[in-house]
Amino acid sequence: MSENQRRIGIFDSGVGGLTVLKALYQQLPNESILYFGDTARVPYGTRSPAEIVQFSREILTWMARQNVKMVLMACNTSSALALETVRSEFDFPVLGLILPGAKAAVRQGKRIGTIATPATANSGAYRQAMLEMDSTVRVWEVGCPEFVPLIEQNRLRDPYTAKVARSYLQPLLDDRIDTLVYGCTHYPHLEPLLRQILPPTVKLVDPAVHLVAAAAKELELLGLQSERPARPTRFTVSGCPEQFAQLSAQWLGFIPAVEKVCLQSFSSSSVG
Known part of the structure; x- marks a missing residue:
């Protein structure tokens, strides 16, 4: 797969990142997306800064193994507490809100x-x-x-x-x-x-809208825009896939196929 056709990763503690996903669909319709909701550990907002950095690092490490070309932290708590610490640890752009x-x-x-x-x-x-x-x-x-x-x-x-x-x-x-x-x-x-x-x-x-606009500029700058139609979004969670699928349907307009992934062992129940 060419570098341009790789997915953009986005992550949040749960369904909040769907607001970023919606903006991606509207502004960057050719981009293929990997969505991760850390539903086993939601909410992030009452966690310590050290926990947020650790969670973000685990997710980014897993996303690197999925060969993403960019990651959007679709979570303000991660953006506020972890972005500056972890972004330099990865060889793809990591953008925050x-x-x-x-x-x-x-x-x-x-x-x-x-x-x-x-x-x-x-x-x-x-x-x-x-x-x-x-x-x-x-x-x-x-x-x-x-x-x-x-x-x-x-x-x-x-x-x-x-x-x-x-x-x-x-x-x-x-x-x-x-x-x-x-x-x-x-x-x-x-x-x-x-x-x-x-x-x-x-x-x-x-x-969310302004993060995606910044991502579009970054993709253009790096020459990484996708020029082919997007593949279906790959939805992944750390908690219950059925619960996420049912809850997210009201905003997505369809019931997504959702995989459960295990960050600790950096393995997935399936690969897409």
Whole structure:
């Protein structure tokens, strides 16, 4: 297989990375994708930085063995806590969400709220990146520990989820934000709910879209764009394949074939 026809790897703790996958389908329709959801260890947002680095290294090592040409960290927690540590350990480009998301946010507004996992919020990664780009912006970051488990449990329409969302957003509403950044790739799945709570003037920034735009530029720069139609996406998880397939169908529009892979031994139940 030619270098250009190799897959792009994307990974997340679960179904959050599907928002990045959707952007890939829209912006880079010829690219073949390898998707990995670390569903056996979800959520990442309450893990320690050392654990996040270890998980990211294990996933990237496995993806290297699958002969990917690039990896997108479709997980803000990994992007915030592991990207700078692990990207130099691999001989393919590894891109994260923070810089593309921060760049888009400072173009949009001056009073910027970021909702994220506790690990991402505590890292201050978005705040630091935005202030380096524009020292005049005001940035508030809110950790939202319950969002990822609620989304992974498919409780999007549960009244409890609406109550939790209001409690997370209220401090940002009190700060009169004009822009809200999804600091976790799971959170666009909550957009209909969040839109009900936020004033219509608040602009929403989805870093996934901007990460894929950065990936497109990188592929062009390296001459690695695929010029043939994409092969079907290969979906892999560390947890229960059936659970992931059923949960993801509402966003994919089909029930995917999903493989379970074992990162520790770097082996897969099948090869695609």
